[in-house]
Amino acid sequence: MNGAVITTRKRNYLNASYTVRSWLLTHDHKRIGLLYLIGVTFFFVIGGLAAAVVRLELMTPRGDLTESETYNKLFTMHGITMTFFFLIPAIPAVLGNFLVPLMLGARDLAFPRLNLLSWYLYMLGGLMTMWAILAGGVDTGWTFYTPYSSTYSNTYVMATAVGVFVAGFSSILTGLNFIVTTHQMRCPGLTWFRLPLFIWSMYAASLIMVLATPVLAAALLLVGLERGLGIGIFDPAMGGDPLLFQHLFWFYAHPAVYIMVLPAFGVISELVACFSRRRPFGYAFIGYSSFAIAILGFLVWGHHMFVSGQSVYAGLIFSLLSFLVAIPSGIKVFNWTATLYKASISWETPMLYAFGFMGLFTMGGLTGLFLACLAIDVHVHDTYFVVAHFHYIMVGGTVMAFLGGIHFWWPKMTGRMYPESWARLSAILIFVGFNLTFFPQFILGYLGMPRRYHIYPEEFQVLNVMSSAGASILGVGYFFPLTYLVWSMFYGAVAPENPFGHTGLEWQTASPPPTDNFEQIPVVTQEAYSFGPDDALRGPSEEVISIVQAS
Amino acid sequence: MDTSFRLLPEQASTFAPDVDLLFAFLMLVSGLLSLGIAGVIVWFAIKYRRNSAADRRATPSHMLLLELSWIVGPFILSMILFVWGAKLFFAQRHPVEGALEISCVGRQWMWKFQHPNGRAEINALHVPLNQPVKINMISEDVIHSLYVPAFRVKQDVLPGRYSTLWFQASKVGRYHLFCAEYCGAKHSGMIGEVHVLEPTRYQEWLSDVVTGTPQMGGGGRLFDQLRCNTCHMTGGEVSRGPSLLNVAGRRVPLQNGQQVVADDDYLRESILRPAAKIVAGYHALMPSFEGQVSEEQILQLISEIKAMSQLDAKKPEGELKKE
Structure with missing residues (x-):
């Protein structure tokens, strides 16, 4: 590559204008996607730093690094920033924003101004929460259980709740935008069954965002009413019911798990198809299973409440439904595995993340069966077993898919290639560090170590030290992409239109795409993932090399 | 340990x-x-790696079975x-x-x-x-x-x-x-x-x-100390409040025609908010004990009331069982 290449490059959405104003007032879904990328990365770092202090504190059974009050604020900060300001927006708002119109052959989302508004709401909510943390912190845990949050906690609960409440509307608007865009703006010939699986899963996740998030808003509003105005809703001392909050919260927060993981499924379906050079095995089953998960996901919230004091019979029903939701998740894993059969698999970075995802998500999903199983859940509920389980889903699943997706679409987003060997190294580091961090926590949980414990009995120390050691490897693994991806924006090899040889419409336009995405609106004549016979043997890396050399 | x-x-x-x-x-x-x-993922990932000589004919796109x-x-x-x-x-x-x-x-x-x-x-x-x-x-x-x-x-x-x-x-x-x-x-x-x-x-x-x-209450019965027996006679005679003999775990008819099982939650409510459920044939005379008895004392009272019920051998089996 050389400077001449860059100067002769066509106008694209990045070089269309350079002013700060042109970014902050942009209606371009691709720029808004990048704004979101900056936002979620910022919050990921904040949440990660909180986790680092938590893991450092847990190296010893005593409370020698922080006070209990500080420790409680740290894990709360970790949970709130990671859940509401990283995991929920990560894939939908960054990759979804960037890719949904491109994959649909559209020039933008249906409501570009609404899209910009949702970024501002997200940042406003996030910064309000950060302010609450700086002003003194909040110590309720990300779950805000009442009556602790509504009556007893002396920390900045209201400010945090308002922050989360505001950010919730950004989720609702993003979901709405995706649903309307998918219905209205598909290019000619792009029928529902020709859609990439990423769109199917984004659509299912959008339905949950639109339907579930208002319930969280309502629950937080009620906490505010009780805390601010003394209206008895949850505190029995004021005639309220403490379990009502848990029902409202989990009615949102369980489907929210699927807001985080359904888009990850979409990413993995794309990665597996591309790097296997095969149409995903059982395309329709993968697509339908997203909807099965979205619907069943609304009916299982009570499995967070088996020991809460809800009726035994409610527990039985929620256990049964929770087992059923495992089936569509299993369908996905089995279908991805079957896609590899007689495929032509290359082991590039995004595919390494996809392999990692399949392994870790499988373990996360299978340990979910332990928790759906009533008698086991009684023992492991609120222990480190649960902590390990949801980190396998959220970090082993969603974060792996997010990083895999970021690498995969990085050339499209920035027009530059990332350094492959560094990227592979960090993918491996993340996989190893992750397992070392979280696997010991399964054992800790079955041994009975409760979660959110600042000080713990001595016999749990060995496993906690292993976990903290793993976390340091994981931290290094995350630090690498943060640096080499930024580096690659300036010094990376110039990316061709379609460096990985994938079939989606986003690869049929320039890298980076022009502001209105396509020179001409494409017309789709084939099914998704129609790899030609030549594709099966073509080495994408070689293609990259040849194009770079030719230029 | x-x-x-x-x-x-x-x-x-x-x-x-x-x-x-x-x-x-x-x-x-x-x-x-x-x-x-x-194992299958690793096996496929190696066997069907790009440029391997594996047989890739007749690749199925789906199989219903x-x-x-x-x-x-x-x-x-x-x-x-x-x-x-x-x-x-x-x-x-x-x-x-x-x-x-x-x-x-x-x-x-x-x-x-x-x-x-x-x-x-x-x-x-x-x-x-x-x-x-x-x-x-x-x-x-x-x-x-x-x-x-x-x-x-x-x-x-x-x-x-x-x-x-x-x-x-x-x-x-x-x-x-x-x-x-x-x-x-x-x-x-x-x-x-x-x-x-x-x-x-x-x-x-x-x-x-x-x-x-x-011990809580210094050894005597809390029931007597709080003078519950002024109204709730324990001998079975008619008085201002319903007798508490044999009440725990039983169905109690209410003034409004409904029935309620006298479980722990009902007994607790009747001590703290007596007017919430009035037993048929009685009036809302009892003052609230809210703020006057601790949770421990309420538990103590309930166990004393249960002890009164257990004196009666005729108590039908299973009624104490509650969800």
């Missing part, structure tokens, strides 16, 4: 071996499944797990008849227990070996959760509502007792020890009032 490094927790209740067997089955199933899936097999297979497996887990859970949630009843009050950040003879203890729980024990629990402030890992039992302790937990200890020793539901600053300090004693040792411990904590 055994504080050595271990990978599985001690088994110290009759539930523990059952829960561990189910856990072992789940480990086996999920271990086989995850190793199987990982295969799809159905991995829907039906996991469905059957999960139903086995559901039934197994649910059966154990059902037993865990239904205390056996005649269990020793201990009351428990949780507050930020301590556990208080009281035994039937009035002996109380803080952050420690003494229980007899091989005897079913039922704990009636309530919180004075936020939600807590009583958790004894060695017994494999856990139950949230709510403010304003009783919850129960039962177990039968199967091994003498000392075990951890944790609060499992996050309850504020010193959540991780809300811990204690369960002491499982031989039944004779437990009886000795109960009667050892010299070293024991003083």
Whole structure:
């Protein structure tokens, strides 16, 4: 590559204008996607730093690094920033924003101004929460259980709740935008069954965002009413019911798990198809299973409440439904595995993340069966077993898919290639560090170590030290992409239109795409993932090399 | 207490071996499944790597039978797990008849227990070996959760509502007792020890009032101290309030024509908010005791009322059982 290449490059959405104003007032879904990328990365770092202090504190059974009050604020900060300001927006708002119109052959989302508004709401909510943390912190845990949050906690609960409440509307608007865009703006010939699986899963996740998030808003509003105005809703001392909050919260927060993981499924379906050079095995089953998960996901919230004091019979029903939701998740894993059969698999970075995802998500999903199983859940509920389980889903699943997706679409987003060997190294580091961090926590949980414990009995120390050691490897693994991806924006090899040889419409336009995405609106004549016979043997890396050399 | 490094927790209740067997089955199933899936992924990833000479003819894009097999297979497996887990859970949630009843009050950040003879203890729980024990629990402030890992039992302790937990200890020793539901600053300090004693040792411990904590109410009946007997005659004669003989666990007809089972929550409500449910044939005369009696005293009163009911041998079986 050389400077001449860059100067002769066509106008694209990045070089269309350079002013700060042109970014902050942009209606371009691709720029808004990048704004979101900056936002979620910022919050990921904040949440990660909180986790680092938590893991450092847990190296010893005593409370020698922080006070209990500080420790409680740290894990709360970790949970709130990671859940509401990283995991929920990560894939939908960054990759979804960037890719949904491109994959649909559209020039933008249906409501570009609404899209910009949702970024501002997200940042406003996030910064309000950060302010609450700086002003003194909040110590309720990300779950805000009442009556602790509504009556007893002396920390900045209201400010945090308002922050989360505001950010919730950004989720609702993003979901709405995706649903309307998918219905209205598909290019000619792009029928529902020709859609990439990423769109199917984004659509299912959008339905949950639109339907579930208002319930969280309502629950937080009620906490505010009780805390601010003394209206008895949850505190029995004021005639309220403490379990009502848990029902409202989990009615949102369980489907929210699927807001985080359904888009990850979409990413993995794309990665597996591309790097296997095969149409995903059982395309329709993968697509339908997203909807099965979205619907069943609304009916299982009570499995967070088996020991809460809800009726035994409610527990039985929620256990049964929770087992059923495992089936569509299993369908996905089995279908991805079957896609590899007689495929032509290359082991590039995004595919390494996809392999990692399949392994870790499988373990996360299978340990979910332990928790759906009533008698086991009684023992492991609120222990480190649960902590390990949801980190396998959220970090082993969603974060792996997010990083895999970021690498995969990085050339499209920035027009530059990332350094492959560094990227592979960090993918491996993340996989190893992750397992070392979280696997010991399964054992800790079955041994009975409760979660959110600042000080713990001595016999749990060995496993906690292993976990903290793993976390340091994981931290290094995350630090690498943060640096080499930024580096690659300036010094990376110039990316061709379609460096990985994938079939989606986003690869049929320039890298980076022009502001209105396509020179001409494409017309789709084939099914998704129609790899030609030549594709099966073509080495994408070689293609990259040849194009770079030719230029 | 055994504080050595271990990978599985001690088994110290009759539930523990059952829960561990189910856990072992789940480990086996999920271990086989995850190793199987990982093995197939690695095998395919190597065999069908780009540029390998593997046979790629006749690649199927879908196979209905295969799809159905991995829907039906996991469905059957999960139903086995559901039934197994649910059966154990059902037993865990239904205390056996005649269990020793201990009351428990949780507050930020301590556990208080009281035994039937009035002996109380803080952050420690003494229980007899091989005897079913039922704990009636309530919180004075936020939600807590009583958790004894060695017994494999856990139950949230709510403010304003009783919850129960039962177990039968199967091994003498000392075990951890944790609060499992996050309850504020010193959540991780809300811990204690369960002491499982031989039944004779437990009886000795109960009667050892010299070293024991003083009993609630100084030994006399709280029922008499609070002058409940002014209105609720215990002899069975007609008075201003309904007799409390034989009331616990029974159906009580109300003024509005409804009926209510006189469980712990109903008795507690009748002490704190007497006007909420008026017994048929009586008037709303009773003053509220809200703020005048602590949660411990309410539990003490309830156990005294239950003791009055147990005097009556005609009490039909099973009515005490409540969900």
